[in-house]
Amino acid sequence: MLTILDPTDERVPIERRITPRTGRISGVIGLLDIRKPRGDVLLDELAAILAERAPDVEVRRYQKPTFAKPCPDELRGRIRDECSAVIEALAD
Amino acid sequence: MTSSPPALSLNGLDGQGFALPSGRQTLVCFVKEDCKTCNLVAPLVEAFHRRLGDSADIRLISQDSDGGLAFRERHDLSVPVLSDAGCRTSMAWGFEIVPAAFLLDESGAILNRFEGFVKEEWRVMDAQLQPKGAGQTPDIDWTSYPDWRPGCGSKHLDPDMNDRLQAEAEGSPLRARKINIGQSDDISEFMFDQGFSDGLPLVPPTPERVLRMLRGAGRDSQEIIAVVPPNMAPATVEKIAINAVMAGCRPDYLPVVIAALEAVCTDAFNMHGVTATTMGASPVLVVNGPVRHRLGMNMQLSALGPDNRANATIGRALRLIIRNVGGARPGGVDRSTLGSPMKITMCFAEWEERSPWAPLHVERGYRPDESVVTAFAMTSGPVQIVDQESRAPDQIAGSLGLGLEGVFLPKMRRMHTDALLVVCPEHVATLTSQGDYSKERLRARIQEVTRRPLREMLADDRSGAGLSAAAAARLSPAQLDETVSKFAGPSNIHLCVAGSTAGKFSAAFHGWVTGAMGSTAVSRRIETL
Numbered sequence: 001m002l003t004i005l006d007p008t009d010e011r012v013p014i015e016r017r018i019t020p021r022t023g024r025i026s027g028v029i030g031l032l033d034i035r036k037p038r039g040d041v042l043l044d045e046l047a048a049i050l051a052e053r054a055p056d057v058e059v060r061r062y063q064k065p066t067f068a069k070p071c072p073d074e075l076r077g078r079i080r081d082e083c084s085a086v087i088e089a090l091a092d
Numbered sequence: 093m094t095s096s097p098p099a100l101s102l103n104g105l106d107g108q109g110f111a112l113p114s115g116r117q118t119l120v121c122f123v124k125e126d127c128k129t130c131n132l133v134a135p136l137v138e139a140f141h142r143r144l145g146d147s148a149d150i151r152l153i154s155q156d157s158d159g160g161l162a163f164r165e166r167h168d169l170s171v172p173v174l175s176d177a178g179c180r181t182s183m184a185w186g187f188e189i190v191p192a193a194f195l196l197d198e199s200g201a202i203l204n205r206f207e208g209f210v211k212e213e214w215r216v217m218d219a220q221l222q223p224k225g226a227g228q229t230p231d232i233d234w235t236s237y238p239d240w241r242p243g244c245g246s247k248h249l250d251p252d253m254n255d256r257l258q259a260e261a262e263g264s265p266l267r268a269r270k271i272n273i274g275q276s277d278d279i280s281e282f283m284f285d286q287g288f289s290d291g292l293p294l295v296p297p298t299p300e301r302v303l304r305m306l307r308g309a310g311r312d313s314q315e316i317i318a319v320v321p322p323n324m325a326p327a328t329v330e331k332i333a334i335n336a337v338m339a340g341c342r343p344d345y346l347p348v349v350i351a352a353l354e355a356v357c358t359d360a361f362n363m364h365g366v367t368a369t370t371m372g373a374s375p376v377l378v379v380n381g382p383v384r385h386r387l388g389m390n391m392q393l394s395a396l397g398p399d400n401r402a403n404a405t406i407g408r409a410l411r412l413i414i415r416n417v418g419g420a421r422p423g424g425v426d427r428s429t430l431g432s433p434m435k436i437t438m439c440f441a442e443w444e445e446r447s448p449w450a451p452l453h454v455e456r457g458y459r460p461d462e463s464v465v466t467a468f469a470m471t472s473g474p475v476q477i478v479d480q481e482s483r484a485p486d487q488i489a490g491s492l493g494l495g496l497e498g499v500f501l502p503k504m505r506r507m508h509t510d511a512l513l514v515v516c517p518e519h520v521a522t523l524t525s526q527g528d529y530s531k532e533r534l535r536a537r538i539q540e541v542t543r544r545p546l547r548e549m550l551a552d553d554r555s556g557a558g559l560s561a562a563a564a565a566r567l568s569p570a571q572l573d574e575t576v577s578k579f580a581g582p583s584n585i586h587l588c589v590a591g592s593t594a595g596k597f598s599a600a601f602h603g604w605v606t607g608a609m610g611s612t613a614v615s616r617r618i619e620t621l
Contacts, residue, residue: 001272001273001274001275002272002273002275002279002296002298003270003271003272003273003298003299004270004271004273004279004283004296004297004298005266005268005269005270005271005297005298005299005302005330005334006268006269006270006271006334007268007288007297007331007334007335007338007412007416007417008288008416008417008419009320009323009325009326009331009416009417009418009419010268010269011323011325073275073276076276
């Protein structure tokens with residue numbers, strides 16, 4: 001990670017660009033469990049709902065090795081290559 | 093168990109200061125406006141204050157930027173509200189949650205401290221805050237209070253504020269907000285996305301680079317150098333250094349950038365107007381004195397052009413400060429119809445050693461051994477003035493005058509507009525080929541050769557600009573035949589020398605509105621190390 005210093009008068013919060021939302025569910029949806037307790041329970045429920053309401057969607061499951069560290073680049077790259085969108089179960 | 097708290101000395105909304113120890117029993121309670129639990133305890137603190145009057149010091153300490161004004165009005169408080177908007181006292185007192193209440197004895201030692209709201213704790217405090225000799229004062233309906241409410245994170249722990257407070261506590265010269273950029277992000281693209289750029293790539297202002305840059309000026313990083321239009325934002329040496337890093341400056345350029353910013357952020361230069369005008373004015377910086385050589389500035393071949401780091405990045409740093417600190421953005425306050433490449437950067441040095449005249453800064457009242465930057469507000473330039481034939485001094489001076497006819501429009505005359513004429517060495521040689529040719533004589537010659545009858549300024553079918561028919565009707569034929577010069581006075585013509593020894597090509601920068609209605613050139617001494 002690189003740190004830079006803000007060149008502005010700091011009256012505007014820093015905004016980070018996020019990928020445009022698709023607004024629909026299609027293609028391959030990744031479900032990422034970061035290994036926080038019961039994250040898998042939430043994702044199981046989501047997978048069931050997706051299977052019921054969006055049967056054409058393929059769901060793939062992913063797990064981070066540990067919630068305590070950032071997602072490894074290899075896993076991040078795999079999700080990017082394999083999925084159209086990802087749902088990440090954060091926190092407890 | 094008692095302990096002594098850190099120092100406390102704050103000002104209140106009523107203008108009254110308060111410091112510990114006060115010599116009386118004291119309750120201080122830190123609060124912030126958007127915390128529900130702080131709002132819950134406000135009436136309790138008010139009740140303690142009303143009950144005890146002057147026999148104890150009850151104070152609320154607001155972390156809000158308005159000093160607690162909104163909080164006081166919401167609860168109709170008579171208890172004094174002190175401001176800790178910068179959160180320095182909160183940081184020193186070391187709590188994490190607000191409300192944070194501290195009960196102190198007469199010597200200033202802490203008897204009790206609570207964070208958040210636990211009814212039993214506050215009831216204990218209620219009992220401790222009773223007037224001497226009286227029974228329990230039933231002024232609080234405790235049944236209406238919940239048993240427990242969590243507080244909110246204290247404002248001094250907000251990441252933006254905490255970084256700054258930590259830096260301050262550690263004595264670091266870096267107080268600017270830190271921006272972390274992920275490994276997978278492209279730093280260059282990130283800075284473009286944030287709108288930090290003038291359109292060109294930027295050098296990432298890492299803390300290490302900014303620290304190195306700050307060493308170039310040797311000044312307090314938090315010294316405010318100028319208030320920058322259009323947002324009237326304070327520019328500290330640190331903010332200037334950050335933008336200088338991004339522009340590509342070397343640390344030893346920083347004093348020039350500081351002086352340039354001081355010059356343009358004056359009422360006389362009027363950076364707001366220069367930024368806002370649809371005509372598209374830009375600061376043009378001329379550097380004089382010993383610093384030119386120390387920084388390796390270009391004043392000779394291609395002086396007004398590319399490839400010299402100091403010339404290019406000093407001008408660019410100024411622009412980045414105006415847009416990033418001052419908030420000047422095209423489409424915002426910057427309303428220039430066409431803009432100008434000079435808005436990106438326009439800075440050069442005078443070749444004093446090749447000039448037959450006193451250098452620009454000496455003419456403007458400085459000593460020759462002082463380093464000085466002069467800022468001009470210019471709308472066009474550099475416009476080449478080509479004369480390869482003239483061999484007599486008055487001829488070349490005449491050509492330089494004719495070359496200035498185009499300022500605004502050739503038919504416009506008697507203009508309260510400055511021009512900055514950069515005379516090339518070969519033209520200087522011709523001017524002085526028969527002896528001295530003073531600046532005064534050159535200015536007079538320019539005014540002489542540009543004289544035209546006033547009637548040539550009339551609006552007509554060829555060009556509707558100029559004197560209107562109605563204005564002309566008020567003038568006699570003799571008055572219309574009177575000749576007028578291009579410039580309102582010789583002082584509108586500024587002169588300096590630069591360029592290579594080969595080539596009979598001088599250049600002019602054309603000004604904007606000169607004077608109180610527009611901009612006046614401003615010089616500032618460069619405080620080099």
